[in-house]
Amino acid sequence: MTWTPDVDPARTESRAHPLAAPSGPPRWLVAIDVGGSGSRLVATTVPSGARPDAAHPPVAPGDAPHRTELTGRSVAIGPDGSDVADVVRDLCASFVAATTGSHDAPPVVAAAAVGATGLATLVPDPATVHTALRTTLAADRTAVAADALTAHLGALGGRAGAVVAVGTGAIALGTDLRRVWRRTDGWGHLLGDLGSASWIGAHGLRAALAAHDGRATGGSRPLLAAAQARFGPVPTWPVQLYTRPDRAQVLGSFTPDVAAAAAAGDPASVQILTEAGRHLAETLAAALVPGLPPLAAATGGVLAAGPSLTGALARRFAALRPDAELVPSAGTPLDGALHLARLLTEGTATGGAAASTAPAAPLVAHAPWLSLGDEPPAPAPSTTTPITGDPT
Amino acid sequence: MTWTPDVDPARTESRAHPLAAPSGPPRWLVAIDVGGSGSRLVATTVPSGARPDAAHPPVAPGDAPHRTELTGRSVAIGPDGSDVADVVRDLCASFVAATTGSHDAPPVVAAAAVGATGLATLVPDPATVHTALRTTLAADRTAVAADALTAHLGALGGRAGAVVAVGTGAIALGTDLRRVWRRTDGWGHLLGDLGSASWIGAHGLRAALAAHDGRATGGSRPLLAAAQARFGPVPTWPVQLYTRPDRAQVLGSFTPDVAAAAAAGDPASVQILTEAGRHLAETLAAALVPGLPPLAAATGGVLAAGPSLTGALARRFAALRPDAELVPSAGTPLDGALHLARLLTEGTATGGAAASTAPAAPLVAHAPWLSLGDEPPAPAPSTTTPITGDPT
Numbered sequence: 197m198t199w200t201p202d203v204d205p206a207r208t209e210s211r212a213h214p215l216a217a218p219s220g221p222p223r224w225l226v227a228i229d230v231g232g233s234g235s236r237l238v239a240t241t242v243p244s245g246a247r248p249d250a251a252h253p254p255v256a257p258g259d260a261p262h263r264t265e266l267t268g269r270s271v272a273i274g275p276d277g278s279d280v281a282d283v284v285r286d287l288c289a290s291f292v293a294a295t296t297g298s299h300d301a302p303p304v305v306a307a308a309a310v311g312a313t314g315l316a317t318l319v320p321d322p323a324t325v326h327t328a329l330r331t332t333l334a335a336d337r338t339a340v341a342a343d344a345l346t347a348h349l350g351a352l353g354g355r356a357g358a359v360v361a362v363g364t365g366a367i368a369l370g371t372d373l374r375r376v377w378r379r380t381d382g383w384g385h386l387l388g389d390l391g392s393a394s395w396i397g398a399h400g401l402r403a404a405l406a407a408h409d410g411r412a413t414g415g416s417r418p419l420l421a422a423a424q425a426r427f428g429p430v431p432t433w434p435v436q437l438y439t440r441p442d443r444a445q446v447l448g449s450f451t452p453d454v455a456a457a458a459a460a461g462d463p464a465s466v467q468i469l470t471e472a473g474r475h476l477a478e479t480l481a482a483a484l485v486p487g488l489p490p491l492a493a494a495t496g497g498v499l500a501a502g503p504s505l506t507g508a509l510a511r512r513f514a515a516l517r518p519d520a521e522l523v524p525s526a527g528t529p530l531d532g533a534l535h536l537a538r539l540l541t542e543g544t545a546t547g548g549a550a551a552s553t554a555p556a557a558p559l560v561a562h563a564p565w566l567s568l569g570d571e572p573p574a575p576a577p578s579t580t581t582p583i584t585g586d587p588t
Numbered sequence: 589m590t591w592t593p594d595v596d597p598a599r600t601e602s603r604a605h606p607l608a609a610p611s612g613p614p615r616w617l618v619a620i621d622v623g624g625s626g627s628r629l630v631a632t633t634v635p636s637g638a639r640p641d642a643a644h645p646p647v648a649p650g651d652a653p654h655r656t657e658l659t660g661r662s663v664a665i666g667p668d669g670s671d672v673a674d675v676v677r678d679l680c681a682s683f684v685a686a687t688t689g690s691h692d693a694p695p696v697v698a699a700a701a702v703g704a705t706g707l708a709t710l711v712p713d714p715a716t717v718h719t720a721l722r723t724t725l726a727a728d729r730t731a732v733a734a735d736a737l738t739a740h741l742g743a744l745g746g747r748a749g750a751v752v753a754v755g756t757g758a759i760a761l762g763t764d765l766r767r768v769w770r771r772t773d774g775w776g777h778l779l780g781d782l783g784s785a786s787w788i789g790a791h792g793l794r795a796a797l798a799a800h801d802g803r804a805t806g807g808s809r810p811l812l813a814a815a816q817a818r819f820g821p822v823p824t825w826p827v828q829l830y831t832r833p834d835r836a837q838v839l840g841s842f843t844p845d846v847a848a849a850a851a852a853g854d855p856a857s858v859q860i861l862t863e864a865g866r867h868l869a870e871t872l873a874a875a876l877v878p879g880l881p882p883l884a885a886a887t888g889g890v891l892a893a894g895p896s897l898t899g900a901l902a903r904r905f906a907a908l909r910p911d912a913e914l915v916p917s918a919g920t921p922l923d924g925a926l927h928l929a930r931l932l933t934e935g936t937a938t939g940g941a942a943a944s945t946a947p948a949a950p951l952v953a954h955a956p957w958l959s960l961g962d963e964p965p966a967p968a969p970s971t972t973t974p975i976t977g978d979p980t
Contacts, residue, residue, distance in 0.1 A: 380801040384826050386777075386835060387793050401779050409772040410874045412908055431956075434776050443778060482802045516804055564823075 221301060222262060225541070226291065226308040226333060227533035229346060230283050232364035232445055235268040236530050237287045239295070242306055242541065266290050271313060272441055280312040281324040288332035307540035308335040311346025311533045313365065322567040330569065337540040338569030343529055344369040344382060345565045347495050350532030351525040354539075357491030358484040360476050361529065362498040364448045366392035369565070370483035377562055380482040385444040390475035391505075393448030393498045396468055400454035401447065403464045405430070416464035422453035455501040466504045473508030480509075481516040490520035495528070540568075613693060614654060617933070618683065618700040618725060619925035621738060622675050624756035624837055627660040628922050629679045631687070634698055634933065658682050663705060664833055672704040673716040680724035699932035700727040703738025703925045705757065714959040722961065729932040730961030735921055736761040736774060737957045739887050742924030743917040746931075749883030750876040752868050753921065754890040756840045758784035761957070762875035769954055772874040777836040782867035783897075785840030785890045788860055792846035793839070795856045797822070808856035814845040847893040858896045865900030872901075873908040882912035887920070932960075 222241035229236045241261045268287040271278040288308075295303040308329045322340040329338045347361030348369050356372035360381075366389045367382025385394040400416075404423040407415030408430050426449070427433050437446055458465035480492055492513065499506055513522055527535075539559050561568045614633035621628045633653045660679040663670045680700075687695040700721045714732040721730045739753035740761050748764035752773075758781045759774025777786040792808075796815040799807030800822050818841070819825050829838055850857035872884055884905065891898055905914055919927075931951050953960045 380803070381797075383797055384830055386790060386829060386839065387825060388797055390794075398778060402782075405773075405775055405780055409871070410877075411772070411870045412873060413870065433779060437778060438776055447778065478803045478805065479801070481804060485802075 221304045223306040224262075224295075224303050225534060225537040226288070226305055226329075226335065227530060227537050228284055228287055228308070228310045228312075229343065229528070229530040229533055230268075230271055230280050230310065230312040231343060231529075232270055232313050232442075233448070234270050235283050235287055237264075237266040237268070237291055238530055238534060239264040239291055239303075239305075240534065264291060264295060266294070270442070270445070278313070280310075281328045284310055284312075284325055285328040285332055288329060292332060302334070305333040305335040307337040307339075307537040308333050309339040309341065309346075309533045309536035309540065311341045311343045311529050311536070313343045313363075322564075326567070326569045335569070339536050339540055339559070339566060341533070341536060341566045342369075342564060343367075344379065345371070346529040346532035346536060348532065349535045350527040350529050351493040351495040352491065352523075353526045354535060355491060356489050357493070358480055358488060359492065359525075360480040360483070360494045362392055362476060362494060362496035364393050364444050365389040366395070366476060366479060366496075366498075368479045368483035370485050370488050371565070372488060373566075374560060376485065376487045377565055378483050378485045378488075379565075381479040385447060389444075390479060391472035391498075393451040394444040395447075395475070396454050396472050396498070396501065397447040397450035399468045399471075400450050400457075400465065401433070403468065414464065416457065416462055418457045418460065418462045419454065419465060422457060423450060426450065426453060451498065451501060458502050458504050469501055469504035470508040472498075472501070473505040473510075474512045476505075477509045477512035477516060481513055481520075484517060484520060490517065491523065492517070492520055493523050493525045495525035536566075613696045615698040616654075616687075616695050617926060617929040618680070618697055618721075618727065619922060619929050620676055620679055620700070620702045620704075621735065621920070621922040621925050622660075622663055622672050622702065622704040623735060623921075624662055624705050624834075625840070626662050627675050627679055629656075629658040629660070629683055630922055630926060631656045631683055631695075631697075632926065656683060656687060658686070662834070662837065670705070672702075673720045676702055676704075676717055677720040677724055680721060684724060694726070697725040697727040699729040699731075699929040700725050701731040701733065701738075701925045701928035701932065703733045703735045703921050703928070705735045705755075714956075718959070718961045727961070731928050731932055731951070731958060733925070733928060733958045734761075734956060735759075736771065737763070738924035738928060739921040740924065741927045742919040742921050743885040743887040744883065744915075745918045746927060747883060748881055749885070750872055750880060751884065751917075752872040752875070752886045754784055754868060754886060754888035756785050756836050757781040758787070758868060758871060758888075758890075760871045760875035762877050762880050763957070764880060765958075766952060768877065768879045769957055770875050770877045770880075771957075773871040777839060781836075782871060783864035783890075785843040786836040787839075787867070788846050788864050788890070788893065789839035789842035791860045791863075792842050792849075792857065793825070795860065806856065808849065808854055810849045810852065810854045811846065811857060814849060815842060818842065818845060843890065843893060850894050850896050861893055861896035862900040864890075864893070865897040865902075866904045868897075869901045869904035869908060873905055873912075876909060876912060882909065883915065884909070884912055885915050885917045887917035 224239045224241055226237065226239045240263045266287055268283055271280055271283055292302055310325055310329065312325065325340040326338050329335050344361055344367045348359040348371060351359040358368055358370035360366060360368035365382060365384065368380045370376060370378040381388045381390060383389060385398065389395055400419050401423055403414055403416040404420040407417045407420040424430065427436060437443055440446060454465045454468055458469050476494060480494060484490065484492055494509060510522060559566070559568060616631045616633055618629065618631045632655045658679055660675055663672055663675055684694055702717055702721065704717065717732040718730050721727050736753055736759045740751040740763060743751040750760055750762035752758060752760035757774060757776065760772045762768060762770035773780045773782060775781060777790070781787055792811050793815055795806055795808040796812040799809045799812040816822065819828060829835055832838060846857045846860055850861050868886060872886060876882065876884055886901060902914060951958070951960060
């Protein structure tokens with residue numbers, strides 16, 4: 197299951213029978229990933245092999261799953277924090293409209309899960325996102341997670357360990373989904389996000405300006421040429437950047453140019469990607485705290501910036517944690533959100549009809565990483581690793 | 589003449605006779621410095637020794653100069669750029685109100701000059717600032733300069749050379765006020781301003797977060813403690829910072845803590861200040877282009893951050909330009925703005941009654957650094973060093 201980034205925003209894809217199953221309407225799992233550079237929804241009907249619960253009998257075994265994918269806008273950060281709930285509401289409404297068109301009745305949603313950027317810091321109350329899911333989808337069960345958690349679930353497929361997610365920002369989470377929750381970085385483009393697209397782009401633009409200014413060190417003429425091609429004359433750059441609300445995305449938009457210059461051998465660009473990889477390794481290693489198995493992964497589109505970055509990441513991580521295994525990412529944050537939605541149907545801690553036969557441990561809410569519907573966001577249990585205190 | 593930062597916002601200080609001169613009302617020079625952390629106005633009556641012009645006879649020789657100082661708010665950057673003109677209008681109105689109260693008639697302003705932050709990049713049209721000066725002060729002659737120029741005039745007292753001004757941001761200008769105009773850095777906290785207060789503060793907060801996250805390198809526990817004392821619990825920092833319009837100032841507000849930690853021996857803080865000094869030296873050296881005498885200075889409150897910064901600046905500059913002299917700054921940007929106002933009364937290129945006996949060369953407008961009233965902002969003469977092209 198891979199994400200198709202250039203999917204038609206309203207495409208509904210039916211892999212087998214386009215009609216509803218004879219035994220009743222199909223039941224959907226809905227997963228949403230809300231990021232700094234866009235949002236995505238994927239919905240799939242519950243496959244025959246999924247464990248049903250008492251309230252929702254399985255669809256007929258002969259039915260192949262339907263699958264729907266939609267794209268939406270990115271979040272905006274304003275004086276009240278981010279508008280994740282609005283983005284989720286719009287995507288869900290589009291899903292309902294598209295699916296109702298196919299089936300002549302609103303879709304029946306068994307579970308819906310959202311992974312959202314900035315959730316750990318900039319959304320004061322995940323309840324607004326739960327409300328958006330319930331009012332648009334009438335979902336029985338809902339989960340709202342930080343994108344660091346859905347990235348973790350996607351990359352390690354539900355296994356315990358540490359995952360660094362590298363997009364416009366960069367954040368790592370070390371967790372077993374139960375007792376250990378250790379976050380590192382994810383502090384945004386001014387305070388951290390070291391090695392992320394915004395970090396790489398900002399350093400690339402600084403190298404371009406160093407060449408423009410004629411500084412003694414750090415300049416890159418290839419990056420200056422690339423930045424002028426992308427942003428126009430140098431004196432216009434500040435007003436283009438500082439008057440926009442999405443500065444981190446603007447900075448990150450230069451990262452492909454840094455990757456291209458590095459691929460062409462520009463020393464300054466290679467150096468920037470190498471430092472980015474080292475930063476990401478330190479972020480990842482710091483999240484792999486005692487109590488977790490020595491398992492780690494990195495995920496995110498920025499890893500495609502080239503071997504300068506990924507090589508430095510692997511070397512530095514091996515130096516910091518020679519005992520640990522750095523495995524390839526098994527899937528995307530959107531895959532992780534779908535995994536989370538599936539876990540909701542296998543038994544939760546929300547008092548719903550948990551399947552007694554489910555071998556998986558029930559999901560446990562843990563603020564600010566995971567909140568579950570039908571209950572207020574739970575405070576962090578006292579036995580878990582505090583995220584606000586100092587590391588030991 | 590030094591700036592007193594904690595002056596009463598409406599204090600009018602009369603150094604000698606509080607009444608108008610018997611030969612007529614006193615004539616004022618008004619100077620304004622608009623910065624990222626506040627704005628200041630100083631006005632002084634034209635001293636007896638100043639060269640008068642035909643339209644404005646000198647005050648009686650026996651009159652000692654009056655002096656008035658006011659403080660105002662800092663600029664805000666919005667979708668339309670900075671609001672320098674509004675800040676200037678408010679300060680001038682306060683000056684007129686205070687001075688009218690003392691003299692029972694509006695002050696007669698011979699010349700007014702403004703140095704403003706971001707003028708080179710974020711104010712599309714300095715004419716709005718000229719209009720603010722004329723409508724509030726009825727000034728005969730006005731000048732609107734980038735703060736880099738007033739810093740230069742203040743630091744070198746009108747001599748040719750290069751000056752780096754270090755406040756919330758950092759910018760250097762190499763100029764002889766006639767043919768050579770070379771700017772380096774000043775690109776704002778996301779693209780540059782290397783070594784400035786916002787740069788130091790951001791790096792200090794990153795060191796604090798590195799300690800908080802338990803990263804392998806770069807952490808500082810003293811800075812973590814200082815940042816928690818200043819900003820509260822770590823998880824609240826992003827929402828405090830990213831929802832504010834004055835992010836650079838918030839970052840810069842941590843610089844005194846970095847300076848204090850460095851003074852107490854914190855290695856990470858010493859390293860940050862040392863790198864800041866090196867960056868400033870490279871910015872300054874890059875502005876000292878051929879055609880200028882080998883004379884340079886650094887100015888701004890951030891230089892008080894300690895010997896780690898100033899020592900690194902001096903050493904790195906000496907290594908880059910062993911032929912050049914790095915002199916102590918002779919005055920502040922506000923002094924430079926007053927110098928500029930005085931130059932306006934000594935003869936300008938605006939078609940006014942220039943004193944034929946003035947030994948000083950007439951002021952020449954040069955966008956975006958200096959624009960003069962009574963004429964549209966002049967395009968850069970083709971014989972000067974372009975600021976938008978590549979350095980050679």
